[in-house]
Amino acid sequence: MQDQLDTMKILLIYPYCLDPRKHEEDISVVPMGLYYIGALLKENGHDVEILNFHGMGGTPEKIRGILRARMPRVIGFSILNANRWGALEVARIAKEVDPGVTTVVGGVGATFLWEHLLTHFGQIDYAVVGEGELPFLNLVRTLDNAEELPAQSPAGPGSGNAAPDAAGKIPGVAWRRGGRPFLNPPGNPIAALDQLPNPARHFTYQHLSLTRGCPGRCTFCGSPRMWGRRVRSHSAAYFVDQMAMLYSRGVHFFYVSDDTFTLNKDRAVAVCREILRRGLRISWAAISRVDAVDEAVLVWMRKAGCTQISYGVESGSEKIRRQLNKRITREQILRAFSLTAACGIMPRAYFIYGCPGETPETIRETMDLIDDIKPLSAIFYILDILPGTDLYEALKESGRLGDDVWCDRIEDIPYYTQDPLLPEGRILEFGRQLRDHFHAKLPAFIDALQLKEDPELRPFHADFLSRLGLTFTHGDYARNEAISAPAAIAEKLFRRALAYHPDHRAFLGLGILYQQQRRFPASAEILEAGVRHFPRSEEMQICMAVSSMNMGRFDAAAAALKQFPENPQALQYLAHCCRALGDAEGEQRWMKQYQALSR
Ligand code: SF4
Numbered sequence: 001m002q003d004q005l006d007t008m009k010i011l012l013i014y015p016y017c018l019d020p021r022k023h024e025e026d027i028s029v030v031p032m033g034l035y036y037i038g039a040l041l042k043e044n045g046h047d048v049e050i051l052n053f054h055g056m057g058g059t060p061e062k063i064r065g066i067l068r069a070r071m072p073r074v075i076g077f078s079i080l081n082a083n084r085w086g087a088l089e090v091a092r093i094a095k096e097v098d099p100g101v102t103t104v105v106g107g108v109g110a111t112f113l114w115e116h117l118l119t120h121f122g123q124i125d126y127a128v129v130g131e132g133e134l135p136f137l138n139l140v141r142t143l144d145n146a147e148e149l150p151a152q153s154p155a156g157p158g159s160g161n162a163a164p165d166a167a168g169k170i171p172g173v174a175w176r177r178g179g180r181p182f183l184n185p186p187g188n189p190i191a192a193l194d195q196l197p198n199p200a201r202h203f204t205y206q207h208l209s210l211t212r213g214c215p216g217r218c219t220f221c222g223s224p225r226m227w228g229r230r231v232r233s234h235s236a237a238y239f240v241d242q243m244a245m246l247y248s249r250g251v252h253f254f255y256v257s258d259d260t261f262t263l264n265k266d267r268a269v270a271v272c273r274e275i276l277r278r279g280l281r282i283s284w285a286a287i288s289r290v291d292a293v294d295e296a297v298l299v300w301m302r303k304a305g306c307t308q309i310s311y312g313v314e315s316g317s318e319k320i321r322r323q324l325n326k327r328i329t330r331e332q333i334l335r336a337f338s339l340t341a342a343c344g345i346m347p348r349a350y351f352i353y354g355c356p357g358e359t360p361e362t363i364r365e366t367m368d369l370i371d372d373i374k375p376l377s378a379i380f381y382i383l384d385i386l387p388g389t390d391l392y393e394a395l396k397e398s399g400r401l402g403d404d405v406w407c408d409r410i411e412d413i414p415y416y417t418q419d420p421l422l423p424e425g426r427i428l429e430f431g432r433q434l435r436d437h438f439h440a441k442l443p444a445f446i447d448a449l450q451l452k453e454d455p456e457l458r459p460f461h462a463d464f465l466s467r468l469g470l471t472f473t474h475g476d477y478a479r480n481e482a483i484s485a486p487a488a489i490a491e492k493l494f495r496r497a498l499a500y501h502p503d504h505r506a507f508l509g510l511g512i513l514y515q516q517q518r519r520f521p522a523s524a525e526i527l528e529a530g531v532r533h534f535p536r537s538e539e540m541q542i543c544m545a546v547s548s549m550n551m552g553r554f555d556a557a558a559a560a561l562k563q564f565p566e567n568p569q570a571l572q573y574l575a576h577c578c579r580a581l582g583d584a585e586g587e588q589r590w591m592k593q594y595q596a597l598s599r
Contacts, residue, residue: 008144011072012038015086016058019325019411023148027082028054032257033107033132034078035199040133041140043197049306050203053086060093074102074140076128079109081386082411084117092124102143106132112387114174116403118181124456127165127174130226131189131212133196135172142166152564189228194238197471200245207255210239210271215261216289218312219325220352222388223259236270240278247280254284261286261309263559265297274303290328290336295452298343302460302537308346308377311336316369317362318422320355325390330369337373342452344464348377353434354416354427355383363430367437374445376468380431391415415537439482443489451500462501469493469509487513501531504540511543515550523547538563542570549573554580568597 014030030052038048049070056062067090075094077087091103105117107130114127128135146166167175171187190196193212199205213231214223243254262268275282285308286301293309301309313333314326321328340347351366370378385392385401395401400418416422446468451461471477472490480486491513497506507530514523527544534540541560548557559576564570571594576588 004355007045007047008074008140009070010041010049010074010076010140011067011070012048012076012078012089013090014050014052014054015083015090016056017083017277017411018054018085018409027080028556029207029255030051030054030205031078031080031107032199032205032207034076035203036196037076037106037133037136037201039197040137042202044137044141046140048202051091052082058090060089060395063090063093064097069100072101074104074143076104076106076136077110078107078132079216080107081109081113081384084109084113084406085409085411088121091121096119096125102126104128104136104139106136108222108388111226112392113403113406114183115181116406118174118176120404125175128188129172129174129183130454131172133190134187134244135170138170139167139173142170158286179332191232193232193234198238198242198245200242204249204251206246206251206253207257208239208458209258210234210256210261210267211258211263215263216259216327217325217390218314219323219390219394220329220383220386222386223386227259233264233267236267236274239271240274240280241498243275244278244280245278247282252282254282256284256286258287259288260292262288262292262297262301265292265294268297269300272300272555275304280305282585285310287311288336290332293336293339295339295343298339298345299454299457302345302457303342303465306345307464308348309340310348310350310379311340311409313349313369313373313375314352315355315362316566317366320357320362323356324352333369334373337375338450338590341374341376341449344451344457344461346464346468347373347521348379349373349375349500351378351380351434352383353380353430354414354422356415356419358422358427358430362501363433366434370434370438371441374440374441374448375438375548376445376449380434381433382427384412385415385418390535392512406413436482439480442477442483442540443485446489446493459503462497462503463495464503465497465500466503466509470505473509483571487517502530504530504534504537507533508537508540508543511540511547515543517548518550520547520550524553538567538570542567542573545570549577549580552580565593566597568594571597 012034012193013598014034030050035048038050041048045213051066075091077091079087087105094101094103102125103123104126105124110117110127111129114129117124117127125138128139167173168177168184171184174181174183176182211231211233213227213229215229216224216232282305284305286306287310290311312326314324315321318330337347353363385395392401405413415554416427469490472486472493477483478486490509494506494510497503507526511523511527511530524544524547527540527547530540531537531544541563545557545560548560554577558574561570561574561577571590575587575590575594578590
């Protein structure tokens with residue numbers, strides 16, 4: 001794919017949302033597609049930089065400063081629906097900074113709204129529709145080959161740029177012809193994904209995808225229209241190469257963002273085998289469907305480092321699941337959740353509420369399902385109507401909605417706003433009820449957790465339980481006021497972890513927990529046991545010294561701390577021990593060493 005070496009400065013920007021989002025983690029990272037495009041452009045000789053504007057809190061001055069410092073010739077924006085306005089704002093500022101810059105939008109937000117965007121927003125020159133790599137590369141080549149960049153007309157609704165004629169030949173690109181939006185025919189999807197340059201050669205990131213496409217037809221999801229219903233895949237070798245390169249740069253946790261990682265179980269197992277063969281000591285989270293997992297694939301995934309699988313459950317009401325065309329049964333949901341937890345993988349459930357036909361009874365059914373599947377993590381979304389989905393198309397066809405609705409400064413359209421049977425107050429109350437119900441039941445779900453008896457899995461079970469424990473001492477659940485007695489839950493989980501295997505995180509977690517509760521003898525005891533298993537653990541030794549100090553055992557604490565003369569925290573504690581022991585000279589010496597280290 002490399003046949004041209006001409007440098008063009010290109011910025012690829014992941015824009016910000018206008019409103020704070022409830023589930024930031026799903027929207028805060030640069031989509032994988034930008035890294036693929038960036039790598040392809042780089043390997044074709046261009047100067048590419050990827051910027052994540054999410055959460056930047058950017059004022060126009062700040063954005064202007066960033067753009068002036070770089071003066072790109074082309075800016076590509078990857079947009080979802082929610083950050084569309086961020087892209088429009090940045091593109092407007094970019095045209096003020098340099099009227100000659102070419103602005104391109106791509107991603108799911110551009111794929112289904114290209115016509116709307118090119119009709120109403122003159123600051124956007126082109127849209128890339130669908131799979132972006134080849135259209136974007138070809139567009140850049142066209143711009144580069146043109147004697148000069150296309151003259152830009154002033155930004156404003158309906159204005160357009162004089163695109164070079166050649167742009168009209170690039171498959172998958174939307175542009176303006178005579179001031180009107182026009183979409184070229186699509187190109188073929190990239191059949192052999194491994195031909196794409198490995199993005200990890202150029203960038204560092206945590207989100208990876210093995211496949212593109214989903215055979216599903218859920219009415220609320222735009223993925224099948226965006227990527228196609230036929231699934232294409234990288235090879236296991238390409239995928240794990242990527243992980244290995246990132247691992248060598250210190251990335252040890254990955255999000256595998258495929259719609260259904262286990263759609264082809266053999267391929268998923270091949271990935272797991274390859275991770276294990278290369279000895280990558282990594283953790284990762286994946287997404288799957290409840291009808292696409294079995295025990296064998298889950299065991300492989302666990303051994304290869306998978307710690308969490310998210311499943312779209314959507315609703316406990318069969319009637320609503322049918323409405324959403326989810327095509328999963330209650331039995332499949334129950335089975336997937338119990339198997340996943342049994343293999344020591346955190347099963348996370350996505351639920352959607354505020355659906356057509358939602359009533360107090362359907363919400364009750366969802367709560368009943370929650371009780372049955374006992375998820376250890378659950379995310380509750382209001383049903384939104386997104387372009388590219390069957391739901392949106394149906395509303396358009398009925399005349400109740402049109403693309404012009406996106407001219408308003410909105411990021412989402414909750415479904416209930418279009419349904420007179422779903423008053424807003426009631427839907428918000430449904431959401432509160434579901435969340436409260438889940439949080440109230442979570443301690444019982446944890447008590448009911450049954451792990452698969454398998455000697456090989458014991459260390460993994462310990463790892464799973466201690467990770468879960470950590471979410472109650474330092475993670476989301478620790479901060480959640482709806483969960484009662486999180487420390488007691490964490491203690492139980494750490495203890496249970498140690499019953500399976502001597503787990504570093506569990507020893508340390510318990511030691512710190514007891515310190516926080518001022519149970520210093522208990523803390524010292526568990527940490528001593530931990531140190532016997534992990535004598536080289538600096539963290540554990542220092543933590544144990546803190547417990548000793550709190551028990552007045554300064555000699556013992558000092559003896560432990562002296563092993564770490566390069567650790568500033570250890571030196572501070574050492575100085576403290578000397579002071580407590582009346583050793584002024586020692587105190588001074590250690591403080592001096594501490595200051596030297598901190599300089
Ligand atoms: S929700 Fe998941 S299974 Fe359904 S269409 Fe979207 S990606 Fe496919």
